């Protein structure tokens with residue numbers, strides 16, 4: 001399971017750059033670069049109170065990933081030691097990306 005650092009602090013599941021969801025889905029079936037991936041589990045936080053009911057943040061997380069061209073992807077599961085999700089100002093999942101994506105040769 002990767003160690004996850006997520007910058008998308010506008011997501012309901014984000015607490016202090018960690019994720020409270022328990023598992024996440026990364027999209028980008030045809031991705032050949034980082035920007036073509038995204039966190040499909042992103043849900044925009046519309047109020048501060050939404051934050052409290054989303055569970056406990058964890059540093060390690062189960063990551064299902066559709067980006068089959070990434071070197072870390074094995075059978076749609078991420079095997080990287082650590083992943084970084086970008087999207088500081090993201091309001092939609094398309095504005096997030098997996099910065100750890102490395103295209104296999």
Ligand code: SF4
Nearest residue numbers: 065070072073078098
């Ligand atoms: S590192 Fe690769 S396999 Fe892991 S989540 Fe990012 S794109 Fe998917």
